[in-house]
Amino acid sequence: MHNTQNLEQTSHILHLALPKMATLSIPVTPENYAIWFDYFAERNLNLKRAIDGLIANGVQFTPEVNLGLYNRFIEEQSPEVIENVQIETQILINSLLNKIEQLNVGTESFSTNLNEFGEKLQTNPNTDELNLIVGSIIAEVDQVIANNHQMSASLESLSDEIANLKDEMENLSKVAMTDELTSLKNRRSYELFAAEQMTKFVDTQTVCSLLMIDIDNFKMFNDTFGHLIGDKVLAYVALAMKHTVKGDDLVARYGGEEFVVMLPNAKLIDAVNVAEKIRERIALKQLSIGKEKKQNLGHITVSIGVATIQTGDDVDTLLSRADEQLYIAKAAGKNCVKFG
Numbered sequence: 001m002h003n004t005q006n007l008e009q010t011s012h013i014l015h016l017a018l019p020k021m022a023t024l025s026i027p028v029t030p031e032n033y034a035i036w037f038d039y040f041a042e043r044n045l046n047l048k049r050a051i052d053g054l055i056a057n058g059v060q061f062t063p064e065v066n067l068g069l070y071n072r073f074i075e076e077q078s079p080e081v082i083e084n085v086q087i088e089t090q091i092l093i094n095s096l097l098n099k100i101e102q103l104n105v106g107t108e109s110f111s112t113n114l115n116e117f118g119e120k121l122q123t124n125p126n127t128d129e130l131n132l133i134v135g136s137i138i139a140e141v142d143q144v145i146a147n148n149h150q151m152s153a154s155l156e157s158l159s160d161e162i163a164n165l166k167d168e169m170e171n172l173s174k175v176a177m178t179d180e181l182t183s184l185k186n187r188r189s190y191e192l193f194a195a196e197q198m199t200k201f202v203d204t205q206t207v208c209s210l211l212m213i214d215i216d217n218f219k220m221f222n223d224t225f226g227h228l229i230g231d232k233v234l235a236y237v238a239l240a241m242k243h244t245v246k247g248d249d250l251v252a253r254y255g256g257e258e259f260v261v262m263l264p265n266a267k268l269i270d271a272v273n274v275a276e277k278i279r280e281r282i283a284l285k286q287l288s289i290g291k292e293k294k295q296n297l298g299h300i301t302v303s304i305g306v307a308t309i310q311t312g313d314d315v316d317t318l319l320s321r322a323d324e325q326l327y328i329a330k331a332a333g334k335n336c337v338k339f340g
C-alpha cells in the first residue's frame with residue numbers, strides 16, 4: 001500500500017527531477033527519468049555520489065554519459081522503476097482528485113445550516129430571534145462566498161497540476177514505448193501488442209501473422225559509410241515499412257537492424273504479400289547522400305521471415321518460427337521472403 005507520505009514524496013521527487021533534467025538538457029526518456037528519480041529519492045547513494053561528482057566537475061550530460069549512468073546504476077532495476085514511477089504518479093493524480101471532492105463537501109454544511117434556520121422560522125421567533133437568524137444567514141452566505149473564492153483558486157491550481165502531471169505521464173509512457181532512432185514502436189511495445197494478439201486468438205480464434213525483417217549486409221554498410229549513415233538507413237527502412245502497412249498493423253524495431261511487423265487478422269498468405277511489398281519497396285530506391293547527392297549508397301535490401309499464429313503459441317514461439325524463416329531467407333541468398 002502507498003501511504004500519504006509516499007504520495008507526497010513522489011510528487012516532491014517528480015517536481016524536483018523534471019525541472020532539473022530540463023536545466024541540464026537531459027531528454028525525458030524512461031531511462032533518464034529513472035536515473036533522476038533515484039537521484040532525488042536518495043535511495044541509491046552511489047548514483048547520487050556519481051552525479052554530484054559529474055555536476056561538480058562541470059561534466060555535460062551527453063547521451064553517452066546518461067547511458068553510462070543508466071548501465072552502471074539503474075539497469076538491473078528497470079523497467080520496474082519506470083513502472084513504479086508511473087503507478088505512483090497515477091496514485092498522486094487520484095489523491096488530487098479526492099482533494100477536489102473534499103472541497104465540494106464544504107457546501108453541504110451550508111445547506112444543513114440553512115435547513116436549521118428554516119426549522120427555527122417555523123417556531124414563531126420574536127424580533128430579536130428573527131434578527132439573530134437573519135444575521136446568521138448573512139454570515140453563512142459571506143462565509144460561502146469567501147470559501148468559493150478560495151475554492152475556485154484551489155481548483156484552478158489543482159487542475160493545472162493535474163493537467164501537467166497527465167502530460168508528463170503521457171509523455172513518459174509514449175517515450176517508454178518508442179524507439180528513439182526510428183520513431184517506431186520499440187521491442188517492449190511489440191511484446192505487449194503481441195501478447196494482446198495471443199489472447200485474442202485464444203478467445204475468438206482471430207488470427208495474426210508476424211514478419212521478422214533484417215537489413216542485409218548492414219555491417220558492411222556501416223563499416224563502409226559509418227554509423228551515422230547507417231542510422232539514416234535504419235530510419236529509411238522504418239519509414240518504408242510504416243508506409244506499406246495499414247493502420248492496425250504494428251511496426252517495431254526489435255533491436256539493432258532487426259524489425260518486426262505484426263499483422264492482426266492476416267493469414268499467412270496475406271502476410272507474405274505484405275512482406276513482399278515491403279521487400280520490393282525498400283529495394284526499389286537507390287539511396288544517395290551528400291549535398292548534391294553525389295555519394296551513391298546503392299540499394300538497401302532486406303530479408304524477411306513470416307509466420308502465422310498457431311494453437312498453443314506464445315509470444316516467443318511465434319517469434320522463433322518467424323526467425324527460423326528469416327534465417328532460411330538469409331541462407332537462400334538474402335533479399336527474399338520465406339514463410340512457414
Ligand SMILES: Nc1nc2c(ncn2[C@@H]2O[C@H](COP(=O)(O)OP(=O)(O)OP(=O)(O)O)[C@@H](O)[C@H]2O)c(=O)[nH]1
Pocket residue numbers: 181214215216217218219220222226227228229230231234255256257330334
Ligand atoms: N548504424 C547503426 N548500426 C547498428 C545499429 N544497431 C546495430 N547496428 C549494426 O548492425 C550490424 C549488424 O551486423 P550483422 O549482425 O553482422 O548483420 P549483417 O551485416 O546485416 O549481415 P546479414 O544479416 O547476414 O545480412 C552491426 O555492424 C551493428 O553494429 C544502430 O542502431 N545503428
